[in-house]
Amino acid sequence: MGTARMGSTGISRGARWVFPVLGLLLAGCQTKDFVPASSGSKVPAATTAQQPAQAANQTFGAGAVRVGFLAIKRQNQSLRQADSDYRSGAAFAVNRLGGDAVQLIVREVPEAPAAISDGAAALGRQGVSFMLTTARGPEVDTVKAGLGGRPVPILSFQPNGTAVPESAHSFLSSQTDGLVEGASFAMAEGSSQAIVLYASPAEKPAAERVSAELRSFGAGVAPPVDVSGGSVSGRSIEAWNKVDMVVIMPGVKAPGDVIRRTDEQKPPRPGRRIVLADGMPQADMSHPKLTGSIACRFGQEVQARIGKSYLANSGMPASTDVGYGFDAMAMAIGLVNRWGEQAFSPEAMMAPEGFSGSLGVFRLEKAGHVRRTCDIFKIANGSYMFFQRAPSTL
Numbered sequence: 518m519g520t521a522r523m524g525s526t527g528i529s530r531g532a533r534w535v536f537p538v539l540g541l542l543l544a545g546c547q548t549k550d551f552v553p554a555s556s557g558s559k560v561p562a563a564t565t566a567q568q569p570a571q572a573a574n575q576t577f578g579a580g581a582v583r584v585g586f587l588a589i590k591r592q593n594q595s596l597r598q599a600d601s602d603y604r605s606g607a608a609f610a611v612n613r614l615g616g617d618a619v620q621l622i623v624r625e626v627p628e629a630p631a632a633i634s635d636g637a638a639a640l641g642r643q644g645v646s647f648m649l650t651t652a653r654g655p656e657v658d659t660v661k662a663g664l665g666g667r668p669v670p671i672l673s674f675q676p677n678g679t680a681v682p683e684s685a686h687s688f689l690s691s692q693t694d695g696l697v698e699g700a701s702f703a704m705a706e707g708s709s710q711a712i713v714l715y716a717s718p719a720e721k722p723a724a725e726r727v728s729a730e731l732r733s734f735g736a737g738v739a740p741p742v743d744v745s746g747g748s749v750s751g752r753s754i755e756a757w758n759k760v761d762m763v764v765i766m767p768g769v770k771a772p773g774d775v776i777r778r779t780d781e782q783k784p785p786r787p788g789r790r791i792v793l794a795d796g797m798p799q800a801d802m803s804h805p806k807l808t809g810s811i812a813c814r815f816g817q818e819v820q821a822r823i824g825k826s827y828l829a830n831s832g833m834p835a836s837t838d839v840g841y842g843f844d845a846m847a848m849a850i851g852l853v854n855r856w857g858e859q860a861f862s863p864e865a866m867m868a869p870e871g872f873s874g875s876l877g878v879f880r881l882e883k884a885g886h887v888r889r890t891c892d893i894f895k896i897a898n899g900s901y902m903f904f905q906r907a908p909s910t911l
Contacts, residue, residue, distance in 0.1 A: 573625040577608045578616040582853045582860065584846070585645035585669075587636050587660060588625040589652055599838045600651040603674045606835075606842025607649060609827055613843075615850030630659050637663030645669060647849050647861045649842075658682050670861050672845055674838075678726070681885035684863075688845055690815045690876075690889045692767045692794040693723045697730045698891050699792040699813035700764050702905070704736060708762035708790050712739040714749070714775065716768035724766050736762070744769055748778035757783040767794035773804025780806070793896070803899035812901060813891040815876060816840055822875040837876065844874030870910075877907045 573590075588604055591597040604623060611621045622643055626636035633652060637660045640648065646669065652660050653675045660671055661682045671685035677694050679687045700711065711731050715724035724741040731738050739756040742749050749757055757779055765772045776791065791810040801807065816837035823843060827835040835843075851872060852860035859865055871880030871888075879889040890907035 575608070575623040577621040577623070578611040578619050580615065580617055580619040580853070582619045583643060583645045584619050584621050584849050585637075585640035585643070585648045585650075586621060586623040587633070587640060587648060587650040587652065588623060589628050589633065589650070589656065590625050591628055591651075600674070602836050602838035603649075603651060603842035603845075605831065605833075606827075606839035606844075607846035608842075609823075609830060609839070610843045610846035610850065612830070613823075613826065614847055615853070618850050618853045619846075621846065630656070633659045634663035637661075638665060641665060641667045641669065648672070649845055649849075650674070654679065657685055661685065670863075670866060674841060674845075677887050678723070679885075686881050686885045686887060688887055689841060690887065690891070692796065693726060694889065695795050695813040695815065695891060696727050696764055696766070696792055698889075699811045699893065700727065700731055700736075700762060701734060702813070702893050703762045703790040703792055703811055704731075704734060706790060707788070708736070710737045710739075710760045710786075711762040711764060712749075712753075712756055712760045713741040713764045713766065714744045714769055714772075715741055715766040716743070716745050716770060718743075720766050720768045727764055727766075731764075744775050744779075747771075748775055748782065750782075754779070754783055758786050761786050761788055762790050762792065764792045765794070767796065771804075772797075772801055773806040776806040777804075795901075799899060802896050802901075807896050810896040811904075812894045812896065814894050814901065815889060815891045817892040817903075818877065818907070819875045835875075840875040844872070844876055844879065847874055848872045873909075878909060878911055880911050 586604060586607055588600060591600060607621060611619060622640060622645060624636050624640055626632040633656055637648070641664045648660065648664070648669050648671045650657070650660055650671060651674050653673065657671060657673050672688050673681060673685060674689060675687045676689045676691040677687050678691055681687055713724045713727050715721055721741065721743070728738045728741055739753070739760060742753040763776065769775060772793070791807060793807065793810045793812045795812050795814045819835050819837055819840035823840065824835045827839060852865055856865045867881045867883070869880065871878050877890040879887055881887055888911055890911060892903065892907050893905040894901040895904045896902070
């Protein structure tokens with residue numbers, strides 16, 4: 518297996534996929550923390566994560582450090598279900614890992630700016646040190662304003678890369694994140710020259726982000742190419758037989774046909790690897806040009822890590838959204854256990870070693886971003902086939 522070039526950190530970005538890391542000490546919660554709580558736990562019996570009809574306001578745990586959860590009551594059913602899962606996962610983490618360390622205060626408010634601001638203000642007055650929220654987009658600014666200048670970091674359950682105010686982070690990994698991680702794996706396999714294909718002006722910024730990330734890892738990257746016309750064309754075709762990695766953004770329609778048409782114009786470089794986003798339609802995965810393509814998939818281990826205990830506790834399977842809620846709260850508990858009153862300082866929250874959770878290892882980064890490991894799959898017979906487990910470090 519080839520070795521990727523050195524990234525800006527001085528450590529081979531791709532090498533993390535190849536070599537085991539021994540004795541890694543993470544700043545937050547470890548996989549071993551997912552063992553059942555002892556029978557002597559002091560978590561109040563009333564604070565179970567199992568809440569078939571969730572009350573608007575709830576409290577979980579009895580610790581001295583208070584964490585707020587501002588839940589927005591959505592009209593959209595799919596968003597409402599996801600938000601409920603984040604909330605249940607966070608409550609489950611308190612009951613499982615840290616009822617003596619933290620107190621989680623949940624407040625649910627209507628989907629209106631004034632109500633969101635008032636809810637954030639109420640949690641601020643209750644002395645929360647950290648805020649989880651299902652607020653999205655401009656609503657996160659409303660949460661920050663409602664806190665009235667209190668130095669409370671915010672973590673929002675919205676896709677990575679969404680603009681957030683200072684001291685806030687988005688927490689959900691996106692398809693773009695998956696492409697970056699998948700391309701990192703392709704570099705570990707030996708690729709070093711890449712091109713990113715996108716389908717519309719709206720998708721171009723994400724394509725440029727992928728290109729920039731690959732350059733930071735040490736890859737040579739051709740300018741991103743708009744393939745809305747069905748193939749690579751014009752001056753961009755000149756790079757086609759020089760690249761050994763093609764990254765395809767999720768908006769590209771019939772990507773197999775795009776690759777086929779372009780290959781007919783200029784034969785590809787031998788050993789070329791293709792990186793795809795998770796969630797591709799079955800018909801696209803069946804295209805012969807995409808056989809062997811690399812796909813990063815987040816959250817594939819959530820059932821193995823917390824599924825059994827969550828099912829016993831709630832009577833429901835642990836979804837990926839439950840895993841996100843669990844990991845956010847487990848991170849908070851791990852920080853409190855390690856740093857006490859300094860738990861939510863930028864230095865502690867953005868520790869370079871990151872945190873190990875139910876969805877993999879993750880790290881909060883500057884500009885409100887999150888980075889998370891993923892399992893690698895390859896396309897075979899029109900399906901995702903497991904290929905390699907997520908690395909134990911970022």
